[in-house]
Amino acid sequence: MSLSRYRSPVAVSRIRVQRTEAVLVEQYGSLVRLAYLVLPATIGRHRRLLMAHTLVQRSLAKVPRAAWRRSRIPAPREAAEGATDCLRDELRVVVLRGALDVAGGRGGRLRRCTALLGSPLPIVVGLRLLPLSGGPEDPTTGRHLAQEPPTSRAAFVLRYLDGLPEDTVVGVLRAASARNPAEALRRAARLRDDVGATVAGDGVPARPGEWDACTVRAQPTDLLHRRLRTRLAGAALLAGLAAVTACIVVDTVSARPEPVRQQTSVSALQHVRRTPPGAWADTSRVDFTAWPARGERRSDDALVERAVAAWARPTGSLARVATAPGTAGDPLSGSPQLLYAGEVEGRAVVVLYDGRRLARYTEPSRQGRGAAALSLARVDDADVTTAAAITVSRSGASARYLLAPWIAEAGSRDLLRPDEAARTVNVSADGLTERVPGVPAGSSCDRRPVLQLRSSPSIVEDHSFLLADLGGLSPTHLTYTPLPGSHTAAARQPREATGSAALTAWSRTACGLGDRDRSAIRAVNLWDFAEQRLPEGSGSAVWSCSRSVTWRGGSDVAVVLRTRHGGATLLAARESDSAACSRFGQHVVAQAHWRSPRGDWYILAAGSRAVRGLDITGDVTAGTDGRTLAEPAPRTAETWVSGRLASGDTLPALPPPPAHPDRS
Structure with a gap:
């Protein structure tokens, strides 16, 4: 049962x-x-x-x-x-x-x-x-x-x-x-x-x-303060309410950076890694891991300890914390690498690296005033160019940089003046530059200074490149991709923007650098993907796609039409977080409303090397079997442009910007 x-x-x-x-x-x-x-x-x-x-x-x-x-x-x-x-x-x-x-x-x-x-x-x-x-x-x-x-x-x-x-x-x-x-x-x-x-x-x-x-x-957790907190807790239990009050006062005062004088934690400092000075010349990984510890205060254990402590507890109690977009703000984990510790313009500066983030800690010098500050920025997958410089001090539109040990020459040039030679920048034995002008924020565009650096022959022979300071801890790498040779030629790859053609192209688009997200851009590539003859015998123009990539993986794409011989530059398209103009989006179509010197309006369209034809629909219809197209159309005409690829697929034009500038 x-x-x-x-x-x-x-x-x-x-x-x-x-x-x-x-x-x-x-x-x-x-x-x-x-x-x-x-x-x-x-x-x-x-x-x-x-x-x-x-x-x-x-x-x-x-x-x-x-x-x-x-x-x-x-x-x-x-x-x-x-x-x-x-x-x-x-x-x-x-x-x-x-x-x-x-x-x-x-x-x-x-x-x-x-x-x-x-x-x-x-x-x-x-x-x-x-x-x-x-x-x-x-x-x-x-x-x-x-x-x-x-x-x-x-x-x-x-x-x-x-x-x-x-x-x-x-x-x-x-x-x-x-x-x-x-x-x-x-x-x-x-x-x-x-x-x-x-x-x-x-x-x-x-x-x-x-x-x-x-x-x-x-x-382990916060080793720097665990013993101190344990002693304070024991004193509080033994001394009673008066001791508790004294401990609170001491803790409040210790949050102010200037009087901080903590004892050196030998166990914590033993975990701060220091790369030997000559390691960069004999390594297959040329990035921040190859930087040696430099600066006149690199042996100042108390200063380095305060920097590590501020990063290990980035709550704002030990220093003001600023985190770049896309950068994790979690506390330091593991053993940081010391890159620099020294005096820069009245402040003590310590630069640390944990394998994926840079941390710049600053505090007033012994005779100075002010608060301590900690800046964090993501730099994972950095390379010989993106790990070539760190901004250690900034005042207004100028800054001082700490250069990588593999940098043999440093100079500064203005992108708006491609024919002028680069001006030599003095660099100290520790790799610290003199004050160098940077890219100013705002709408004014009278200058666009950038760093021009050359790597040591021990790393790569005759390798020069450009870095633009856009507000982040690491400057932005600028590259250039020239016009395609023909339909059958292989796609060209980005190259350093130091040649005459690259400098000329960047001189026409450099003003856009001041309008970008200025604190997290890793690299910007300028790609000339098409050249077009303008109607009414107005000369020729070049279609360029500027693609900026952030450290967090996002992107911003802008297509501009620039006429030859110093003419106007017209913003034709803009798109964010897209594969366009990258190695995964090599096919591009763009359109723009353009006014001729006579005052007539046209629809201009162009495609990259794989485009075999263009079609315009909407208020105006037209087509061509080439890579460029110009069709008369009113300024208010609504049109859609698409390209025909060799594979038979149809590629729509990139979206226009929110507002079209009325430029000729």
Whole structure:
């Protein structure tokens, strides 16, 4: 006789909880991975990792009743496989809903608990837990993940890491109250293509431990202040209220940078890395890792310690903190590399590097006044040009730079005056330049000074390049791509903008440098993609595409039409975060309204080397089998231009700017 129907409700509930716990333990790693990758990267890796474990462990109390009610789990004597699958899906739903709530700003209770305790469960004291390198924190992969919305990251994990069918993924996302699951799946497919080098084609991690938020590395927390805080706490317990008040006063005063005189923490300074002076001349990695420690105060342990302390606790208590766009503001983790420590125009300057960010710490000199400041900027994947200079001091429109050890010559030239030779810039033995004019902000365009540097023959023979100071810690690299030779010639690649043709092209477009996002641009390439004869015998014009790329991976594209021999320059198109004018978007079509010297209006259009024909539709219709087209049209005519490629595809013109300047 079966007695299962006579089991008490308490016993049945206990069985459900035990079954759910077994499934949770079995799927713990994949659930933590799901929560970790869905949570926003802005909360920091340590807190995000603990939050992920918290969400999974808290799901145990939420699943059994909901799973029994929604999924009709079979009775204990029936087949348990369906019940296990149902519980697995319910666990995913609960964990995913919690992660989406936090990512969407609705996880208030969890955020408050995390802010107070680090995390409700588990609690880790004295250690920072970080995922192993090579996983989602890889700079390139992490950038792709951070740019996607939480629902797309969730669909990516469920579909391509957990290997769930698309209909199951859609069901889980809907049950977790995610918006537009179908669109999330489409974006997840594109994300898979972006990180294809990391994830195998069948959705299985390419290397053991990849994407694993349960395999972590531990490192100490704030070593610089832990002993000090411990001593202060003991003194407070022994001395009572008076001692507590004194400690608060001392802590308040220590937040002011000028009187800070902390004792040197030998254990912390031992972790500051210093590259040998000659390493740059014999290395295959020519970037910031090859910089030696320079400056007259590089042996000042107290100064270096204060800089490390400000970065290890970037809360504003030790220094004013400024973070460049797209740069993570999380505390220093790991061992920083010392690049410079010295005196620059009345302030002590320390420059540190952690492998992906630069930190410039400044404080008043011994006789000076003012507050300490910390500036952070992203510089991952820097190279021989983008790691060639660091801005250490700026006053108005001029600055002083610290040059890389492989820079043999330094000069300054004005982009608006291509025929003038570069002026020599004096450089100290430590690589510090004299004050050099920079690109001024604003609409005025009477000068556009840039640095012209030449690398040592020990790195590369006869290599000169241009850097423009646009307000960031590292100046922006300027390059140039000349006009194509013919339809059959190979596509030309960007080159250094130091030749006569490059300088002439940049002289006509350099004014646009002052209008860009001036604190996070890594490089700007100017590409002359077409030349066109103008109507009415007005000479010729060149179509150029200027593409700026930020350190965070974003881009800004602007197409300009410039007439020969010092004529006007017309902004024809603008687009952001696009592949246009890059190695992944080599086919370009653009159009512009142009007025001839006689006052007649035309539609001008041009395409890059792969374009075999152009068509105009709308208020004016016209076509050609060439790469350029000019058709009379009123200024107010609405037209659409498209190009015909050799492959038979149609390529629409880049979108025009928000407002057309009325220039001739």
